[in-house]
Amino acid sequence: MDTIIEFQNLEWKYENTKEFALKGINLKIQEHSFVGVVGANEQGKTSLLSAICGLIPHSFNGIYRGQVLLFGKPVREMDSLELATKVGLVFSDPEAQFTAMTVEEELAFGLENIGYSLSEIKERLEWAAQITMIEDLLDKSPYDISGGQKQRVAIACVLAMNPPIIMMDEPTSMIDPLGKRLIFDILRKLKEGKKHTLIVAEHNIEQLAPLADEMILMSDGQIVRHEPTLEFLTNPLYLREQGILPPECTEYAQWLKNEGYLSPDTRLPLELEQAAALVMPLFEKKVVK
Amino acid sequence: MTEITASTPLTTLPTRKATARKTLLGQVPLDSPFYAFHPVTRLILFVFLGVIPLFIFIPEINFILLLVNLILLRWGKVDLRRLRIYMPIIFTVAIFMFTVVILAPGKDPSYTPLTVLGITIYYQPFFFTFASYWRLIAMLFGTILYFSTNHERDMLVGLRTLRMPFVVSYVISLSIRAAGMFMEDFRIIREAEQARGLDTKAMRFSDQAKLYVMYLVPLFSIALRRADEISNALFARGYTLTGRVGTGGKRSDYIRSRYVMRGRDWVAIFILVTIFAAVAIAQIFFGVFALTHSPLNIYLRTILNIPN
Numbered sequence: 001m002d003t004i005i006e007f008q009n010l011e012w013k014y015e016n017t018k019e020f021a022l023k024g025i026n027l028k029i030q031e032h033s034f035v036g037v038v039g040a041n042e043q044g045k046t047s048l049l050s051a052i053c054g055l056i057p058h059s060f061n062g063i064y065r066g067q068v069l070l071f072g073k074p075v076r077e078m079d080s081l082e083l084a085t086k087v088g089l090v091f092s093d094p095e096a097q098f099t100a101m102t103v104e105e106e107l108a109f110g111l112e113n114i115g116y117s118l119s120e121i122k123e124r125l126e127w128a129a130q131i132t133m134i135e136d137l138l139d140k141s142p143y144d145i146s147g148g149q150k151q152r153v154a155i156a157c158v159l160a161m162n163p164p165i166i167m168m169d170e171p172t173s174m175i176d177p178l179g180k181r182l183i184f185d186i187l188r189k190l191k192e193g194k195k196h197t198l199i200v201a202e203h204n205i206e207q208l209a210p211l212a213d214e215m216i217l218m219s220d221g222q223i224v225r226h227e228p229t230l231e232f233l234t235n236p237l238y239l240r241e242q243g244i245l246p247p248e249c250t251e252y253a254q255w256l257k258n259e260g261y262l263s264p265d266t267r268l269p270l271e272l273e274q275a276a277a278l279v280m281p282l283f284e285k286k287v288v289k
Numbered sequence: 290m291t292e293i294t295a296s297t298p299l300t301t302l303p304t305r306k307a308t309a310r311k312t313l314l315g316q317v318p319l320d321s322p323f324y325a326f327h328p329v330t331r332l333i334l335f336v337f338l339g340v341i342p343l344f345i346f347i348p349e350i351n352f353i354l355l356l357v358n359l360i361l362l363r364w365g366k367v368d369l370r371r372l373r374i375y376m377p378i379i380f381t382v383a384i385f386m387f388t389v390v391i392l393a394p395g396k397d398p399s400y401t402p403l404t405v406l407g408i409t410i411y412y413q414p415f416f417f418t419f420a421s422y423w424r425l426i427a428m429l430f431g432t433i434l435y436f437s438t439n440h441e442r443d444m445l446v447g448l449r450t451l452r453m454p455f456v457v458s459y460v461i462s463l464s465i466r467a468a469g470m471f472m473e474d475f476r477i478i479r480e481a482e483q484a485r486g487l488d489t490k491a492m493r494f495s496d497q498a499k500l501y502v503m504y505l506v507p508l509f510s511i512a513l514r515r516a517d518e519i520s521n522a523l524f525a526r527g528y529t530l531t532g533r534v535g536t537g538g539k540r541s542d543y544i545r546s547r548y549v550m551r552g553r554d555w556v557a558i559f560i561l562v563t564i565f566a567a568v569a570i571a572q573i574f575f576g577v578f579a580l581t582h583s584p585l586n587i588y589l590r591t592i593l594n595i596p597n
Contacts, residue, residue: 054524055525059520059521059524079529080525080527081527081529081533083527084526085527088525091522091525093518097518097525097526098466099519099522099523100462101441101445101466102442102544104543104544105442105543105544112541112542112543113529114534117541118541118546121541121543122543143469143470157526161526161527
């Protein structure tokens with residue numbers, strides 16, 4: 001797979017702040033991978049995503065050292081139109097990204113900016129609405145729908161533009177459990193489609209881990225760990241110290257390994273079904289005894 | 290007494306069918322005969338009803354225009370009870386205008402003094418204020434009619450159909466959004482204060498005024514943050530200030546393409562423009578709608594023996 005995003009020793013400090021928000025970031029992200037970004041609040045997750053989509057340095061003032069390459073071209077040299085065709089960002093507060101009066105207009109806005117024809121806009125709009133299950137919301141005001149629906153509309157807006165890189169900044173932080181599940185269902189669909197590179201900053205590691213190919217842990221503006229998801233979760237204690245709660249099923253399996261109930265080379269589960277498949281034989285043995 | 294069984298629901302949700310839809314600036318009916326017209330026709334009606342009182346000084350005609358607005362509101366299936374929210378502004382404008390004309394009528398030897406309830410008023414400025422008040426009210430109801438029968442989107446489609454540049458119409462759209470959000474934030478802050486026991490009704494007027502000034506601090510800080518967020522959202526969606534599109538060609542207008550001008554629109558626009566032009570010409574060149582032609586003015590001058 002090709003590297004499509006490359007950070008080369010990026011440092012970023014927002015205007016009027018003492019500390020650098022990003023410190024010496026070196027990172028390569030491969031095409032069509034799903035990358036989870038985790039970390040406690042104020043550790044640099046949003047800044048990392050903003051540096052990829054060009055909000056840093058185009059929309060914020062500050063000190064920018066090093067560079068970020070998107071498809072081999074420095075982000076700093078790209079304008080908003082070029083960036084919008086390559087990378088889409090879903091913000092954590094869905095309402096913050098609405099600029100139009102109806103959901104349909106909201107979806108059409110980005111497509112009009114890119115310069116699609118009316119028939120292309122219609123086709124893409126309907127496709128994005130179908131994937132995100134918002135077909136019945138198109139003529140409503142984006143302020144007149146529930147939090148989960150708002151976030152799905154925000155995702156649809158990005159999807160409709162069909163950029164090869166889709167990023168989401170804590171997309172489930174403001175919505176109810178059912179809404180969260182729907183968002184992860186959409187992410188699952190996108191991952192299965194294998195047409196997009198997905199980067200998701202999220203606290204909900206329980207649902208993120210089963211989808212992510214690799215995980216990044218941000219701490220104090222630095223990438224302290226960047227590993228395939230399974231390796232990333234092998235040290236739950238360390239993650240807890242960093243303010244991350246690993247999936248309970250992974251923690252439980254790790255404990256079973258540490259206690260000798262599972263062999264050391266057992267592959268840790270990321271989802272409940274995988275954990276059940278590991279643990280059920282143990283119960284069966286016990287019953288037999 | 291009704292016996293409650295296992296199958297009896299303990300609470301029954303009211304099944305009230307919605308008849309109106311919330312917009313950022315108020316409410317519009319779900320169904321209205323106005324929707325059969327293209328947004329640009331409705332926009333021209335708004336300009337017609339909102340601007341035509343400027344050419345008409347005769348209060349009786351402006352009063353008739355007000356009645357026309359009310360009839361159109363009724364025909365447009367607008368809940369007329371909602372007009373109560375405009376009562377404070379209607380009375381405040383009246384109190385302000387008439388207080389000013391009574392206390393500061395201006396100096397002119399030709400003014401005719403009259404004593405009403407022990408107060409000296411001057412006929413000419415007072416009648417002029419009376420006529421101006423009805424012009425304002427007619428214009429206000431024209432605006433109410435428009436915002437009670439049009440979604441924000443209709444206004445934008447109307448403006449874009451009239452070939453307004455995309456950037457200008459977009460700035461108007463963002464302004465409407467900002468106004469709506471400002472009012473929504475204001476409501477939330479007030480409710481949060483009331484939830485913590487603040488009873489504004491028990492407060493003196495001066496304290497209420499101070500409270501409103503205090504609201505401005507959080508409201509403006511929220512507005513500034515929102516402006517920042519919207520700016521980031523526009524950047525992320527590839528928007529440029531000039532409205533330039535990625536392909537370098539002409540910008541598609543998807544929403545406008547969903548509306549079609551029909552025969553009835555052209556007929557309505559023709560009638561409105563013709564009447565507007567006729568009224569404007571009649572007033573500008575012939576003074577047909579001047580105050581001196583007001584039947585009420587003529588009648589009062591006759592019985593009060595005031596020369597023209």
